[in-house]
Amino acid sequence: MKAIRWTAGDKPGLLLHDEAMPDPGPHEVVVKVHAASLNFRDQAILDGAYGGPTKPNGVPLSDGAGEVIAVGREVKRTKVGDRVSASCCQHWIGGPARPEYQADSLGMTTDGWLAETILLHENAIVHLPDYMSYAEAASLPCAAVTAWTGLNLSSPLQAGETVLVQGTGGVALFALQVAKMFGAKVLAITSSDEKAERLKTLGAAAVVNYRSHPEWDKEILALTDGRGVDKTIDIAGEKTIVQSAAATRNGGDISLVGFTSGFGGGLPPIDILAKSLHVAGTSIGSRASFEALLRAMALHEVHPVLDQVFAFADYQSAYQRLKSGNHIGKVVIDVTR
Known part of the structure; x- marks a missing residue:
């Protein structure tokens, strides 16, 4: 599979890698990534301006959506074929934020969505409403959940x-x-x-x-x-x-x-x-907050505002679009094309 990883250094770059497909552990899920989206902090990491912890040579992007293609033997919360996204902090199920939730933060302290597949803990899995496209769903985990949490804090x-x-x-x-x-x-x-x-x-x-x-x-x-x-x-x-x-x-x-x-x-x-x-x-939000947001959006059939959708090969252009500040809505990468 193909994956984009940060290069080493105080101001990392991005580099395409060919890698083996991940194997799920007992409570893990492998998802074929259909789409991923960018947030301001993704550019801040590249600029060396982000103060939070990041995984050396990790895969960026905390937001994405795709289809489950493999599950571990103990997985109960999802199955092969499900359309899913994931909570950014994989073990933040509900309640207030705690420092330890950052230990498995997608696109930060563990590998994120800018790859053809992603390995997730089943705790993070969130199921998508049928009306919503993968590109739309990929825009939600950080930005939309943050907005939901901030308005109800x-x-x-x-x-x-x-x-x-x-x-x-x-x-x-x-x-x-x-x-x-x-x-x-x-x-x-x-x-x-x-x-x-x-x-x-x-x-x-x-x-x-x-x-x-x-x-x-x-x-x-x-x-x-x-x-x-x-x-x-x-x-x-x-x-x-x-x-x-x-x-x-x-x-x-x-x-x-x-x-x-x-x-x-x-x-x-x-x-x-x-x-x-x-x-x-406001520090993003829990899986429970993500699920509540999706229920509300599905009730009203609200569609996220997407600025531009880039092909996987044009990931550098997606970052440039975000950095320009000219975007209106979310910048998305279609990983399938």
Whole structure:
């Protein structure tokens, strides 16, 4: 089989390998990969800018989907022929995050989806709804589950609440789609009028161009009659967190889900204290969260927003597309072509 692996060094590259097919252990499953998708951290690893642990010479990408082609003798949760994806942290079944769950994190501390087959523990397996394509399903495990978790972190999202999302990447668009499923009102910020129009077609009630309006938090306050939004999904971190706090109502929630603008930031504790804000980091989510997300999506037959689908041989172009920042939705690789 063919697999892409990181090269060694502080700033790894990507290299194609020919390898033997994996054999499943007693509780393991071999999946023929149909599609895989990229997240911001995949590019951060290549740039040497990711601070988390990674497997030396590992296979990248935490998100993918495919068909079960072999199972271990003790496997009970799936069978050959099933259409599946997998929870990024393979042994995080439910409940809050724990450090040990990172030990088997796909595309990070263990081999990921950028290969023709992947070896998974049965604990990670999540079954796909029939209406969803492999390419669509491959976009879900990190970005969509993060959005779901972030919107329900300190309190469940309620119909009629107002949510602020940032940008047009995977997490932002999934947050928009999930919020709309719950009956929430979505406001958004983005970098261009073109992207703003796309966000509106996807259901955003109003969009602020943060290049035209650098003090975008004031625009969001104006759109909420000075109250602020109930929940903010903060994607960028360093350059947005202070304004996110300003745009969020007293007692509101800020879910910090990314670091696209850097790891720093200067949110004064008094800003949190004075408004009784709930600020929390969002670390993807459990298998139970993934399954709950899929049930909700299937009920409404929601289709993920895909930016572009690349052939397996064009994996470098997929990374370049992600790095450009011009994508709207998820960048996907079709491993079968």
